[in-house]
Amino acid sequence: MNEVKPAPRLESRDEVTILFAGDSGDGMQLTGTQFTETTAIFGNDINTFPNYPAEIRAPAGTLAGVSGFQVHFGSKSIYTPGDQCDVLVVMNVAALKANLKNLKNGGMIIASSDGFDAKNLDLANAKTNPLDDGSLAQYQVHVVDVVRLTKLALEGSGLSSKDMERSKNMFVLGMLYWLYSRPMDATIRGLQEKFKKKPDIAEANIKVLKAGFNYCDSTEVFGTRYSVQPAKMPPGTYRHIMGNQATAYALIAASQKSGLPLFLGSYPITPASDILHELAKHKNFGVRTFQAEDEIGAICAAIGAAYGGHLAATTTSGPGMDLKAEAMGLALTLELPLVIIDVQRGGPSTGLPTKTEQSDLMLALYGRHGEAPLPVVAAYSPEDCFYATYEAARIALQFMTPVICLTDGYIANGTEPWKFPTSAELPELTVKFAAPRDKDDAKFLPYKRDDLLSRPWAIPGTKGLEHRVGGIEKQHETGNISYDAENHEFMTKLRAEKVANVAKTIPPQSMDSGREKGKLLVLGWGSTYGSIKTAVRELISEGYDISHAHLRYINPMPSNLGEIIYNFDQVVVPELNNGQLVRLIREKFLVPAIPYNKIQGMPFTVSELKNKFTEILNAKMSTKEAK
Amino acid sequence: MAAYSPMAAKKAAQAETPLAKANGDLNVLSPKDFASDQEVRWCPGCGDYSILKQVQTVMPELGIPRENIVFVSGIGCSSRFPYYMDTFGIHSIHGRATAIASGLKMARPELSVWVVTGDGDSLSIGTNHFVQLLRRNLDVQVLLFNNEIYGLTKGQFSPTSREGIVTKSSPYGTIDHPMNPLALALGAEGAFIARTLDRDVKHLRDILKRAHQFKGTSLVEIYQNCVIFNDGAFFPFTEKETKSENDLFLEHGKPLVFANGKKGIKLYGLRPIVVDLDGQVSLDDLWIHDERDRTKASILTRFFDMPGSEHYMPRPFGVFYAEERFRYEDAMLDQLNAAKQKGAGDLDALLRGKETWTIA
Numbered sequence: 001m002n003e004v005k006p007a008p009r010l011e012s013r014d015e016v017t018i019l020f021a022g023d024s025g026d027g028m029q030l031t032g033t034q035f036t037e038t039t040a041i042f043g044n045d046i047n048t049f050p051n052y053p054a055e056i057r058a059p060a061g062t063l064a065g066v067s068g069f070q071v072h073f074g075s076k077s078i079y080t081p082g083d084q085c086d087v088l089v090v091m092n093v094a095a096l097k098a099n100l101k102n103l104k105n106g107g108m109i110i111a112s113s114d115g116f117d118a119k120n121l122d123l124a125n126a127k128t129n130p131l132d133d134g135s136l137a138q139y140q141v142h143v144v145d146v147v148r149l150t151k152l153a154l155e156g157s158g159l160s161s162k163d164m165e166r167s168k169n170m171f172v173l174g175m176l177y178w179l180y181s182r183p184m185d186a187t188i189r190g191l192q193e194k195f196k197k198k199p200d201i202a203e204a205n206i207k208v209l210k211a212g213f214n215y216c217d218s219t220e221v222f223g224t225r226y227s228v229q230p231a232k233m234p235p236g237t238y239r240h241i242m243g244n245q246a247t248a249y250a251l252i253a254a255s256q257k258s259g260l261p262l263f264l265g266s267y268p269i270t271p272a273s274d275i276l277h278e279l280a281k282h283k284n285f286g287v288r289t290f291q292a293e294d295e296i297g298a299i300c301a302a303i304g305a306a307y308g309g310h311l312a313a314t315t316t317s318g319p320g321m322d323l324k325a326e327a328m329g330l331a332l333t334l335e336l337p338l339v340i341i342d343v344q345r346g347g348p349s350t351g352l353p354t355k356t357e358q359s360d361l362m363l364a365l366y367g368r369h370g371e372a373p374l375p376v377v378a379a380y381s382p383e384d385c386f387y388a389t390y391e392a393a394r395i396a397l398q399f400m401t402p403v404i405c406l407t408d409g410y411i412a413n414g415t416e417p418w419k420f421p422t423s424a425e426l427p428e429l430t431v432k433f434a435a436p437r438d439k440d441d442a443k444f445l446p447y448k449r450d451d452l453l454s455r456p457w458a459i460p461g462t463k464g465l466e467h468r469v470g471g472i473e474k475q476h477e478t479g480n481i482s483y484d485a486e487n488h489e490f491m492t493k494l495r496a497e498k499v500a501n502v503a504k505t506i507p508p509q510s511m512d513s514g515r516e517k518g519k520l521l522v523l524g525w526g527s528t529y530g531s532i533k534t535a536v537r538e539l540i541s542e543g544y545d546i547s548h549a550h551l552r553y554i555n556p557m558p559s560n561l562g563e564i565i566y567n568f569d570q571v572v573v574p575e576l577n578n579g580q581l582v583r584l585i586r587e588k589f590l591v592p593a594i595p596y597n598k599i600q601g602m603p604f605t606v607s608e609l610k611n612k613f614t615e616i617l618n619a620k621m622s623t624k625e626a627k
Numbered sequence: 628m629a630a631y632s633p634m635a636a637k638k639a640a641q642a643e644t645p646l647a648k649a650n651g652d653l654n655v656l657s658p659k660d661f662a663s664d665q666e667v668r669w670c671p672g673c674g675d676y677s678i679l680k681q682v683q684t685v686m687p688e689l690g691i692p693r694e695n696i697v698f699v700s701g702i703g704c705s706s707r708f709p710y711y712m713d714t715f716g717i718h719s720i721h722g723r724a725t726a727i728a729s730g731l732k733m734a735r736p737e738l739s740v741w742v743v744t745g746d747g748d749s750l751s752i753g754t755n756h757f758v759q760l761l762r763r764n765l766d767v768q769v770l771l772f773n774n775e776i777y778g779l780t781k782g783q784f785s786p787t788s789r790e791g792i793v794t795k796s797s798p799y800g801t802i803d804h805p806m807n808p809l810a811l812a813l814g815a816e817g818a819f820i821a822r823t824l825d826r827d828v829k830h831l832r833d834i835l836k837r838a839h840q841f842k843g844t845s846l847v848e849i850y851q852n853c854v855i856f857n858d859g860a861f862f863p864f865t866e867k868e869t870k871s872e873n874d875l876f877l878e879h880g881k882p883l884v885f886a887n888g889k890k891g892i893k894l895y896g897l898r899p900i901v902v903d904l905d906g907q908v909s910l911d912d913l914w915i916h917d918e919r920d921r922t923k924a925s926i927l928t929r930f931f932d933m934p935g936s937e938h939y940m941p942r943p944f945g946v947f948y949a950e951e952r953f954r955y956e957d958a959m960l961d962q963l964n965a966a967k968q969k970g971a972g973d974l975d976a977l978l979r980g981k982e983t984w985t986i987a
Contacts, residue, residue, distance in 0.1 A: 041984045186982060193981075235987055239980040249977060256974045263734055283963050285972030288733055293759040297726040300719070300756070304699070304730025307717060308738070312730070330720050423974040460697050460715040460731075460738050468663065468710050470718030471702075480665065481710065 008225040010181075015074030016228055017082030018176065021099045022091030022115070023060050024053055024067040027169035031089075032069025033415070034173055038186045040240035040417050043230025044073040047530060048415045049081030049603070054270070054354045061115075061123030066098040075229040079381075079530030081414065083605035087179075089172055091115045091146075093124035108140045110175065112168065114147035142221055146171050153211035154204055163201070167208040174212020181227045184209060234419065241418040243382035243411040244271075247315070247341055248278035250389035252285050254339075255311045258397060258429035262287045263305035263312045265298035267320060270353045271409040272343040275315040295323035299340070303327060306336040307469075309433060309459035311393060313339040317409075318347045318360050321367065328402055329368045332495070334469050335447070335455045337396035337403075341389065344408040346601045355601025356410035358526050359577040364404040365555055365584075371492045373499045375399070376554040378406040380529035383418040385411060388552065390426065395502055397431050400454045406554070408576075410603050411527040433457050437464030446479040452505070453498035500556050509558035513537050514547025517567035520617055523593070525551040525581050528574055528604055535609035544617055551581070557588070565589050572596055572616055574604060658683040660693065663713040669704060674825035674851035678772065679711055681831045686714075689739070689839055696739045699728040701748040704779045705772035705851070708743040722753020725760040725769065729955075732765045736956040739839070742769045746787040747777050750806050758815035763955040764843045768835075771848045773808060776857035789933070794856070809947060810928040812846050813921070819845035820924065821946045825852060826865040830876070830944060842951055863934050864942050873934055877927070877945030882913035885941045892940070899926060899940060916945075924948035 018035070020028045029050055036048050051068040058065030072082035088103045090096040092115025103109065116131050130136055131143055150171045154164045170191075177184055188206050195202035216222060241249075255262035264287065266276040280289040288305070292298035299314045306312035316324065321342050331338045344360045346352025360367075364376045375395050379388035385407050392405035434456035437444055446467045447455050458465040467479060475482035476490060512529075513536045524532045529550050536548040549564060551557065565571055565585070572594040573582040579595040586593050596612050598604055661683040669675045686696070696714040700706035702721035709716030719727050728742045742760075749757040749771055760767065776794065777783040783796035787808060791800040812820050819841040823834040831849065838845035850861040863869045875885045875892070883892040884904065891913040893900050902908045917923060924947045930940040 037982060041982055043984060043986060189982075230986070233986050235985075237979075237983050237985045239983045241980075252972070252977060253974055256972070261734070263730065265730060282972060282977070283966035284970060285974075285977075286963055286967070288959060288963070290730065290733060292726070293755050296723060297729075297756050297759065300723040300726035301730030301733065303719075304717075304727040304732070305734035307697075307727070308731045308734035310734045312734075326720055327723065330723075334717070420978045420980075423978070460735065461695055463692070463694050466693050466714050468665075468712075468716040468718065470710070470716075471720055472718065 008220060008223060010225050010227055013074075013226050013228050014076050015072065015078065015082075016087070016180065016226065017070065017072045017085040018087040018089065019068055019070045019085040019099055019102060020089045020172070021066055021068040021095035022169075023065050023095070024055070024058055025060060026067070026091045027166070028067050028069050028091070031169045031173050032071055034187045034190060035176060035182075036071055036415055037190060037240060038177070038182050038184070039071065039073045040238070041186050042182055043233075044075065044228055045078040045231035045233055046071065046073040046240070046415070046417060047078045047081050048072070049410065050413045051602075052354055054352075059123070061092055061094055061120050063094045063098050063124060066095050068095075068099060073228060075231050077231065077233075079533045080603070080606060083607050087176075089176070091168075091172075093120045093126050093130065096130060097124050097126065103139065105138060106140070108142065109136060110142045110144065110172065112146040112172070113143050114145065116143075144175070144221065149211065149215060150208050153208050157200070157204055157207075159200070159204055164204070167205050170205045170209040171212035171215070174209040174214075175216050177209075178213045178216035179222055179225060181225060184213060233417070236419040238417045238419050240415050241383050241386070241420070242274075242415045243379070243385040243407055243413065244274040244343065245278050246383055246386035246418070247379075247389045247405075247407060247412070248275045248282075250386045251279065251311070251313050251339065251393065252282055252287060253386075253423065253426055254390050254393035254429055255285065255287070256423065257426055258311055258393070258431050260309065260311040260431060263302060263310040264289045264315065265292050265300070265302035265305070265312070266290070266315045267292050267295045267298045269295070269317045269320050271345055271412050272315045272317045272320070272341065274412070275341060275343070295320040296327060299324040299327040299331075299338075302338055303331050303334070303336060306331070306338050307334070307459070309457065311339075311397070312337070313341065313393075315341040315343070317343050317345050317353075318363070319350065321360060321363055325368050328374065329370060329372050330471050331402040332368070332372055332374060333471055333474070335400045337400055337457070339389065339392045339396050340402055340404045341392075342404060342406050343412045344406060352601045354409065356408045356527065356603060357576050357599065357601060358406075358408060358528070359580070359599075360406060361525075361554065361577065361580040364406055371496065373496050373555065375401060375403045375499055375502045375556070376406065377403065377552055378526040378554055379411060380526055380550055380552070382411050382414045382416045384529075386418075391552070394427065394429055395505070397429055398454060398505065399452065399498060399502060400457060401499065406526060408527045431457070433459050434462065434465055436462050439464070445477045447474055448477045449494075449498075452501045453494060503553075503556040503559050506553050506558060508560045509549055509551070509564055511564070512548045512550050514540055515545075516547070516564065518547055519545040519569045520547070520613065521565065521568035521571045522546065522548045522613065523551065523565070523571055523573050523581070523585065524548070525554060525575070528576065531604040531606050531609055532574060534606045535613060538606070539610060539613055544614065546613055546617065554581070554584075562589050565591055570594065570616060572613065574598075574609060574612070576603065656687040656693070658687060661686045661713050663711055665710045667711050668707065670855050672854040673704070674774065674853070675705060675708070675772065677825045677828060678770070678831065678849055678851065679708065681828055682770075682835060683712070685832050685835045685839075688836065691739045695737070696741070697728075697731060698741045698743055699724045699731065700743040701745075701753060702779070703745040703748045703777070704853075705743055705745040706748060722748050722751070723756060725749065725753060725767075726756040728767050729756070729760055729763065729765055732767055733956055733959055736766070736960065740767045742767055744769065744771055746771070746773045746775060746785045746808070750786040750808055750811070758811065761812055761815040761817035761844050761846060764816075764818050764952060765955045766842055767844050768838045769844065769846045771808065771846060772851040773848055774851045774853040774857055775805075775860045776853050778853050778856055782856035788857075807928060807931050808848050809846075810925070810931070813925055813928055813948060817846050817948070818843040818950055818952055819946070820928075820948045821846065822848045822850070822944050824850045824861065824865055824944065827944070834946070837946055837949075841949055843954055864944075869934070873941050875930070875941035875943045877916045877943050877947065879916055879918045879946070882910045882915055884910070884913065897922070897926060899930075901940065918946050918949045921948060921950070
């Protein structure tokens with residue numbers, strides 16, 4: 001299978017970005033994920049970005065209905081889905097029109113001719129056919145009659161014309177496998193698994209996949225074939241992982257390590273629903289998933305389960321966070337452990353449900369009435385969704401508090417290779433419920449605290465621990481209702497101090513790239529990690545004095561963060577919002593931190609960041625020179 | 628995945644839960660053991676006192692250790708209830724007790740979970756969770772204290788307040804048509820639906836015991852008098868002079884008779900008619916109450932007009948409807964157990980996934 005005919009030239013590439021684009025019904029997400037799986041197994045470093053419309057089936061052929069999947073892979077370290085693509089695969093006119101701006105000069109277009117007929121031109125509001133009006137002269141254009149070739153490959157299969165056409169994405173995938181010298185076996189296995197109950201469909205897809213591959217092999221449609229050697233990644237065993245999947249796995253892992261059954265209360269919402277879907281599959285781990293009637297019912301059921309001694313979680317996105325706010329306050333004052341996952345998306349209101357944004361940071365920190373501090377952690381990549389969620393569970397259990405874990409649509413749906421841990425390597429999670437008591441024992445004090453100010457977890461069914469908890473202010477230690485003025489102030493400060501104490505249990509802030517002091521510190525959080533890392537590393541190699549630190553813990557922050565910040569002349573905080581972390585940094589450390597914001601529902605590109613950072617560095621230089 | 632089998636579930640539902648087995652020292656518990664050390668702070672004369680007392684009286688008879696009982700409430704006068712019970716308890720937020728109790732029961736099916744709520748809590752802000760609990764049929768007792776008014780916020784009309792009532796928030800009289808709680812509950816596929824009164828303590832105790840025995844969500848609407856903001860709302864049903872004429876006590880298998888045996892109710896097709904039992908009509912001709920008949924239960928929930936109004940019928944009290952079907956928590960456990968039987972989860976296998984590659 002690896003035999004290569006002498007005809008095409010074989011060129012080597014360090015990195016390649018491919019964007020698959022078509023109608024949301026064209027199967028581009030599946031094509032992208034299959035290419036990703038194969039490429040990851042092949043050993044390349046990889047990062048992906050699915051970009052799809054909010055409507056499940058937006059009108060076919062229109063710009064609104066274009067669904068894309070971007071794959072960036074290489075023989076070097078890859079941290080982003082790539083700014084611009086080398087190859088643009090388009091299934092119709094609209095896909096081309098919507099994405100041409102993302103193609104590099106001189107890049108390759110692979111177009112399915114079927115999607116460029118009069119009807120599609122009309123639907124995409126194209127006056128002329130871009131494939132033959134000369135507008136694509138600067139690109140290498142390959143027009144392939146994908147639909148006809150697919151149907152030819154399936155002649156005699158007995159499938160309907162419509163069913164045959166459904167496999168056309170596999171033809172394209174086969175072509176790409178040939179072009180980038182990838183083996184097909186992982187996809188063949190994947191198709192057999194996916195269509196286990198419909199072997200004829202599996203067979204058809206495999207046939208078309210091979211047909212696409214062989215078509216390139218025999219027709220020399222591409223003059224050149226490329227190889228992208230495996231990346232030099234740290235030794236170990238890898239798999240590829242999607243952010244939401246990693247979040248789900250972390251909850252199962254925390255359940256297994258703590259010995260507590262896992263309970264998820266959730267209500268469907270984009271882009272968080274996949275966590276619910278994933279967890280619903282794993283009943284063999286004793287996972288209880290409860291699809292509630294609404295966001296409030298979801299968190300309240302989770303609170304009930306937490307009260308009963310389960311590891312409880314609720315997963316949602318911004319609008320759901322709004323609705324859950326009151327219940328979060330309840331869990332906070334009941335002092336029950338609860339993991340709250342917010343997969344952020346563009347807001348306000350319904351906003352941009354399928355697009356990414358980091359605009360819930362202030363909401364996570366302050367979005368509840370009264371003095372209601374909660375620990376907040378943020379995941380910075382698909383695989384880090386695992387570690388951030390696991391850490392959220394650790395804090396929740398150790399401190400008897402709800403913890404908010406922020407991810408976002410970009411990393412939740414993005415994938416990357418993951419050198420997954422073994423269960424033994426995961427930090428232990430030790431949980432002790434309050435012990436039963438006899439009549440003669442002293443009265444149980446449900447709000448008596450340990451040295452970190454955490455209270456005991458006294459679950460129903462434990463003899464002698466009968467007690468009442470509630471949303472009304474409690475008396476210190478006894479937990480009885482108290483309207484006493486002094487007690488309220490004391491308890492408010494105590495709850496804040498408890499959350500502040502989390503800082504005693506987290507690692508100090510470390511530098512991701514660059515020196516520990518210097519001219520410019522780029523301080524990021526969340527999903528901007530990959531773009532910032534790439535930008536900063538490139539600038540360092542270009543000789544700039546720039547460093548990168550990335551915040552996992554938003555509240556409380558690591559206690560050495562101030563030290564790091566004060567070691568730099570300037571701090572810039574890039575965020576996919578209108579400036580939220582930057583305000584915290586300014587307020588907390590009294591430094592004129594520079595905001596850099598993008599609010600377009602899309603991640604930063606590396607070049608945007610590099611431009612901004614060099615602008616800051618050069619401006620500083622020229623001020624100094626002027627002196 | 629195999630479809631859920633209602634038959635198997637019903638069997639499971641009927642099986643005795645381990646906690647129902649009384650252990651030795653339970654016999655020594657008295658109502659006093661269920662009273663917490665907290666001072667009860669309802670207004671003097673409030674109907675809640677009676678309900679609290681009856682619940683505390685019934686508790687020792689249920690044979691459940693105190694530590695296995697949880698009272699969950701929302702917000703409102705009635706929702707202070709858990710503080711006064713020496714069991715486990717959560718006084719939560721407005722309208723959400725049913726949702727919290729649902730999660731608790733799913734996590735810990737062996738616990739005896741009681742929700743205490745009011746007409747504002749469950750029929751206004753928390754209606755969604757209330758109806759969803761009923762249709763899911765978790766084994767939870769819901770005590771709905773209906774006083775047709777917001778008491779804790781000092782006297783606004785509630786979803787069950789009668790049309791035209793003048794309150795602080797309706798100085799010109801309310802223009803809201805009142806909700807019919809039991810008709811709603813039946814519409815929400817409630818499996819156990821009953822009504823009782825704060826002032827008929829024996830009936831209240833009997834219904835509480837029935838509710839506890841029922842394997843599934845049992846809804847008990849309790850007419851409860853608010854002495855401060857809606858005093859006398861239920862007097863037609865509670866006072867000596869009027870109650871026999873207005874109250875219809877339901878008993879399974881017995882004819883519908885009221886007014887000290889002088890009147891009965893007959894069904895003409897689906898139309899109920901009040902008849903005088905003056906010898907012309909025999910008891911055998913009357914409507915015989917059948918707790919398993921949903922259609923009849925539905926008609927009974929429609930006996931909702933006040934005395935003197937055009938379609939007036941006596942107000943029914945007792946168990947309207949009780950039919951066991953599979954409980955949510957059993958179905959949930961069945962699925963977990965079925966999945967585990969195929970092989971318990973292996974965390975390392977999960978983390979590893981199906982496709983891996985190794986870099987040396």
